[in-house]
Amino acid sequence: MPLCLNSHPISVRPANWKKLPGELGQTANKCAKRDVSRDVHFVLLRDAVGRKNDFRSARRRLLNAFFQEALNRVDLATDTLTINISEMAQALSKTLKTVVDTETGEESSRIVDAKVPECRIARLVNEVIIPFGLAYVVGGNEDNPQFGKMWDKTHGIWFPKILVLTDTFYRIAGANMEKLHAQREQHQEYRNIGLTTEGSEESVISVRHARETIRRRMFKAAWEKRKRHSARTRLTEKLEGMSFDDAKYEITKRALSSMSESERIEVLPEELNSRVFQILYDHNIYPPNTPPSH
Known part of the structure; x- marks a missing residue:
């Protein structure tokens, strides 16, 4: 088995990000203190998803870190998690290292960089997050498992650009679902102020419509970025x-x-x-x- 570059990744919320509000913040705090990979959900569904054995320790730790990072990044109004696989891999490319003070001999923990490859994130999403019902792909299609996913030519992997986190995800993370639903509804009300259908004061974009709008915008932005990069690369090669x-x-x-x-x-x-x-x-x-x- 190949050496895992970072067997114990951690999620660290950037200092310049605002504190997560309400029940979402409480859930993130609880999640950081527990091992979500030990939840009974992963035992009950093990046979159903075609697994025979427990997760390896490295995957268990990555799953815990992914949960925390997802809570940091999710859009609660629509439960959508926009995945930039490179950004997420970079965010989780940290671990705790024990260092010893040469003068006092005291030990302390320090956050250091330790790479988590993009392919590990993609495999976790494709083999655990989606099969175990923790999230689903916007526009997913059982007849075409890759529908709603994008092909990353650089890393040779399929991965979803947008996930919708399920109530199962939040429950495993430690959320009080009644309080979380109330917070989500409040966020939806705020969102509706900006997403009201033009020309009608009563017609409001649904959560499903909002998710589809976000999906279309993200795919369009990603496609346009890829086109610009591809055109630039072709021109450079031509000029060279x-x-x-x-x-x-x-x-x-x-x-x-x-x-x-x-x-x-x-x-x-x-x-x-x-x-x-x-x-x-x-x-x-x-x-x-x-x-x-x-």
Whole structure:
């Protein structure tokens, strides 16, 4: 079995984040003090999800850390958890290390960085969080398990962009469900003020509609970001295969084509040249024998 880089990850809420309010905050405090992986739910459903054995210790600890991180990030009004797999992996890439004071000999714990790979987060979500009913994928489809998920080409994994946490998740975390439901309804009322259907004072977007709206926005933003990154990468590769003069000519054509007719008439050669060079530098293309500036 490969070595686990961080067998005991922890979730640390950033100091500049506001304190979690109400019952959600109380739940997070309780969750931080208990081992959610020992909940009877994971024993009862073990056969149903096709597991024979208990979780390994490293997965148990990751599950605990994931619970705490999810509570930190969830949108309580819709129970949606937007997953940026790289950000979540980075947030959980911490652990406690015991250090000894060389002068006094006293031991103390210190939070240090210890990498949690993105693939561990993806496997936990796909093999534990969803199968055990702790969350579901917005727009999920039993006939197509990957529906609602995105393919991360870099890491070679499928993962959901948006999860909806279930009452089972909150119960295992230690929530008082009556109080949590009341807090959620209050958040929904606040949210409805901003999500009221245009042109109607009585028609209000439902929680389901709000979730779908969030899903569409996130997928659109992710898709547009991927398109920009892909287009930039293709252009860089194209320019790297050219001489500097040909690369400069190519960018000049692109710069001119992006301008309106009036801009092309008014632009000065010096301005155009400066813009072209800036684009070249942004793609790490420099004149021959010219070291990159830092």
